[in-house]
Amino acid sequence: MKNIFIKPIVLIALMTLTFTSCVKEDDFAIPTLKPVIFTENFEEITAGSGSNEIAIDLEGWINTNTSNTRVWSGKSFSGTKFAEFSSFYSAAGSTDDAWLITKSIDLSASDSKVISFSSVNRFYNGSVLKVYISEDYDGTIPGITTATWNELNPILPTSSAQNDVRVSSGPMDISSYKGTNVRIAFRYQGSKSTNPTTTFQLDDIKIYEN
Numbered sequence: 259m260k261n262i263f264i265k266p267i268v269l270i271a272l273m274t275l276t277f278t279s280c281v282k283e284d285d286f287a288i289p290t291l292k293p294v295i296f297t298e299n300f301e302e303i304t305a306g307s308g309s310n311e312i313a314i315d316l317e318g319w320i321n322t323n324t325s326n327t328r329v330w331s332g333k334s335f336s337g338t339k340f341a342e343f344s345s346f347y348s349a350a351g352s353t354d355d356a357w358l359i360t361k362s363i364d365l366s367a368s369d370s371k372v373i374s375f376s377s378v379n380r381f382y383n384g385s386v387l388k389v390y391i392s393e394d395y396d397g398t399i400p401g402i403t404t405a406t407w408n409e410l411n412p413i414l415p416t417s418s419a420q421n422d423v424r425v426s427s428g429p430m431d432i433s434s435y436k437g438t439n440v441r442i443a444f445r446y447q448g449s450k451s452t453n454p455t456t457t458f459q460l461d462d463i464k465i466y467e468n
Contacts, residue, residue, distance in 0.1 A: 292466060292467035292468070293368070293466065293467055294464060294465070295364075295367070295368060295371065295465045295466055296360070296363045296464065296465040297462075297463065297464045298360070298462075298463045298464075299462050299463075300314070300332060300339045300340050300341055300461060301338075301339050302316075303315070303316065303339055303341075304332055305332040305333050305339050306332060307333065307334070309347055311328070311331035312331055312332050313329050313330070313331055313332075314329070314330050314331060314332050314341055314358065316361070317361065318360075318397075319358070319359060319361055320357065320358075320359040320397065320398075320399065320402075321357070321358050321359075322356070322357050322399050322402070323354055323356040323357070324355045324399075324402065324403075325352075325353050325354060325355040326348055326349075326352050326354045326355070326356070328348055328354065328356065329343075329356055329358075330342065330343050330356055330358040330444075330446070330460075333459070338461070339461075340459045340460060340461035341358060341444075341459070341460040341461070342457065342458065342459045342460070343356050343358075343386075343446040343448075343457075344380075344448070344455060344456065344457035344458065345446075345448030345449055345450050345453075345454070345455040345456075346381065346450070346455040346457065348450040348455075349450065350450055351450065351451045352449070352450050352451065353447075353448070353449040353450075353451075354446060354447065354448045354449065354450075355445070355446075355447055356445070356446040356447075357402060357444070358443070358444045358445075358446075358460070359395070359402075359441050359443045359444075360441050360442045360443075360463070361441070362397065362440070362441055363439065363440050363442070363465060364439050365432070365435050365436060365437070365438055365439070365440060365465075366436070366437050366438070368436070368467045369467075370431075370433050370467055370468040371431075371432050371435070371436070371465060371466070371467060371468065372428060372430060372431055372432065372433075372465070372466060372467075372468045373391075373429065373430050373432055373442065373463070373464070373465045374427060374428025374430070374462075374463075374464050374466075375412070375427050375462055375463040375464065376424055376425065376427060376460075376461045376462045377412070377413075377414050377415055377425045377427045377458070377459070377460065378415070378424050378425070378458075378459040378461075379414075379415040379420055379421055379422075379423075379456055379457065379458060379459075380421055380422055380458075381421065381456060381457050382415070382418040382420070382421055382454075382456045383418075383454045383455060383456055384448075384454025384456055385414070385416060385454065385456070386446050386448045386454050386456045386458050387414060387444065387445065387446055387460075388409060388445045388447070389409070389412050389427075389442065389443065389444055389445070390407035390408060390409050390410065390443040390445065391407070391408050391410055391432060391440050391441070391442055391443075392405045392406055392407050392408070392440060392441050392443065393406070393435065393440055394406050395407075395441045395443075397441070402443075407443060410432075410442075411430060412427035412430060413425060413427050413428065414427055429468065431468070432465070433468070442463070442465075444460055446458055
């Protein structure tokens with residue numbers, strides 16, 4: 259009776275060795291990670307709190323307000339830093355057109371590219387943010403009005419029900435800009451007198467291969 263059971267077991271063992279010996283190392287190769295082309299999480303900035311605003315000052319970036327004096331500031335919450343703007347702190351009767359523009363980003367080394375970032379609204383009373391990309395912006399404040407800005411279509415929080423909810427604003431395809439240097443602009447438009455004064459927080463900007 260023992261021989262009846264031993265033969266099938268030996269046969270199964272031989273078959274297992276045969277099949278496993280045919281598996282190549284390439285079948286278990288780890289996929290190549292797609293590189294991140296650009297990233298900014300604002301962790302190196304100096305952060306203020308509440309009405310104590312410390313302007314974001316990053317090398318190569320432009321931070322300006324074309325209709326007022328207040329600019330994007332660095333803030334922090336639960337150990338995480340981010341960029342923030344709100345017309346709530348502006349002078350009565352004033353309007354804001356605040357631009358936070360990245361340094362020049364070289365997209366020549368990759369074919370399929372996307373951009374993403376994270377958004378948070380607070381005290382929502384209207385949409386305030388638009389996002390643009392430009393190939394010809396010269397990096398000066400006067401050049402903002404003469405550059406060609408193409409508007410992107412991010413996913414943004416759009417109601418008071420989304421107050422303090424972190425929204426993933428992407429990915430957005432920018433593959434058509436292959437072989438160029440670009441800048442990304444985050445434009446806040448609000449008004450203390452006529453609204454909106456929504457507080458907008460921006461973080462985790464990333465451009466990567468898709």
